[in-house]
Amino acid sequence: MAETTDAALDLNADRLREECGVFGIFGHPDAAAITALGLHALQHRGQEAAGIVTYDGSRFHSERRLGLVGDTFSRREVIDRLPGNSAVGHVRYSTTGETVLRNVQPLFAELNAGGFAIGHNGNLTNGLTLRRELVRDGAMMQSTTDTEVILHLVARSSRNHFVDRFVDGIQQLQGAYAFVGLTNKKLIGARDPLGIRPLVLGRLDGCPILASETCALDIIGATYVRDIENGEVVVFDESGMQSIKPFPEMKPRPCVFEYIYFARPDSIVGGRPVYDVRKEMGAQLAREAPANVDVIVPVPDSGVPAAIGFAQQAGLPFEMGIIRNHYVGRTFIQPTQAIRESGVRMKHSANRAVVKGKRIVLVDDSIVRGTTSLKIVQMMRDAGATEVHFRIASPPIKYPDYYGIDTPEREKLLAATHSLEEMRKFIGADSLAFLSVDGIYRAMGEDGRDPVHPQYTDHCFTGDYPTGLTDQDGKNAAPRQLSLLAEAS
Secondary structure, eight states: OOOOSHHHHOGGGGSOBOOOEEEEEESOTTHHHHHHHHHHHTGGGOOSEEEEEEEOSSOEEEEEEESOHHHHTTSHHHHHTSOSSEEEEEEEOOSSSOSSGGGOSSEEEEETTEEEEEEEEEEETTHHHHHHHHHHTTOOOOOSSTHHHHHHHHHHOOOSSHHHHHHHHHTTOOEEEEEEEEESSOEEEEEOTTOOSOOEEEEETTEEEEESSTHHHHTTTOEEEEEOOTTOEEEEETTEEEEEOOSOOOOOOOBTHIIIIISOTTOEETTEEHHHHHHHHHHHHHHHSOOOOSEEEEOTTTTHHHHHHHHHHHTOOBOOOEEEOTTOOTTOOOOSHHHHHTHHHHHEEEOHHHHTTOEEEEEESOOSSSHHHHHHHHHHHHTTOSEEEEEESSOOOOSOOOSSOBOOOGGGOHHHHSOHHHHHHHHTOSEEEEOOHHHHHHHTTOSSOOSSSOSSBOHHHHOOOSSOOHHHHTTTTSOOOOOSOOOOO
16 A cells, blocks of 8 residues: 655656756847747756846846746746847756755856856766865855856866866766856857767757757757767857867767656657657557557556557557646645645546546556556546556666656665565556566667667666766765755745
8 A cells, every 4th residue: 555645645756857958049139038938848857947047248147036937938028137149048957956046057157267157957976076075175155056066167177268178177077967058258068978968959040059859949940950969068159169079989878768758759869759769669568568458548648659659559549548637736735635635636637438447558658656656547447447557668767867867766766676566566557567678779779778888878777877976986975965054945
């Protein structure tokens, strides 16, 4: 039986938390408005805060707010406070650092070469270590986000030119990152040596754009040019574009979760349409774990593409047996226990006419804690389903992430602490099956996973972390408290 704590009743507790999204544009008269639209398209990557910094030729202008992009940046007066033809923007989900205004990005600092604003998608696995070293050497930290570390590293570099100082700074970093930065003369983008976090280049009216996903280009009518390569630094100024490769050449290992979960279905990641990949994951799942049922039902919205692929491969009807309410906010007031326990029904409602008297397969993209899955299974039984089978279009999540995905500690991951049969009993399904690791790779056009040189970053399934984990390795050696200041959010 499931626990009845507030955590167990939190619908968001059983989902992988989105990462962050970045956007930058150089040389366009409507830079702020375009950046706001780009951030709207990237809203799925972070719903806790949003910010934009612009440069008007003499001064930087910043607007950073908690909440959704539309809460602030859909207002004309806000865009009018952001003059200039260059801008960087950020949507945030806090993986390092609490959600308070001082952590909202882009962060800005006055350096001896001028102002510098930067936004970051990802997580540094040596960020805490570097932070402690910087503080020990006299640095004064104003935020608790690991992004601030890069500001200090750039400021302290002994190199003469700004780009060299930036490169000097990022060469000290470990982990996953996609940066967009803005100076008084340049727009800068950078991607980690393995290309774990995504970053794409587009153009609008001849002006360069950097964004986390292609969907941000689509919303503004920009043209996709190419992905920023793993380990590449790109610099845009009045003279054009410069590409720098400051790291030893490495085979890219992009995050497999971009395809499974994070990227918007209409984005193209690494040359692959995300929607097509997710459909193929569902088809592969149907090949590996068929079920004798009447109808295929997705867990909306995350499970829809995979469920379509499953249904097509199995030759079974696809039906929206669960209807999602898109207008339930994360801060919905839940004054009583009874209302808290109705949380799933607020967000998901059974389409009784579709499932009553039917054997069904529920298809979703992942199981984290399992708390929402068990409620959905019970919802289907209450709606009259005679059998409820669960199919997951990814392998079991057994290991935490340290690269910008806010996964729980390992002991709170259902698959890390339960066998497949124990998981099935926990969620109350008649059967449960996951897509295999090789199945994920086959869905993306590979023969399978290369155990020697894996094509993707897949540590949540395999425990194979592609970089060092300095902060984790030293977690018992030093306190991990980031701030002494308690701040109202």
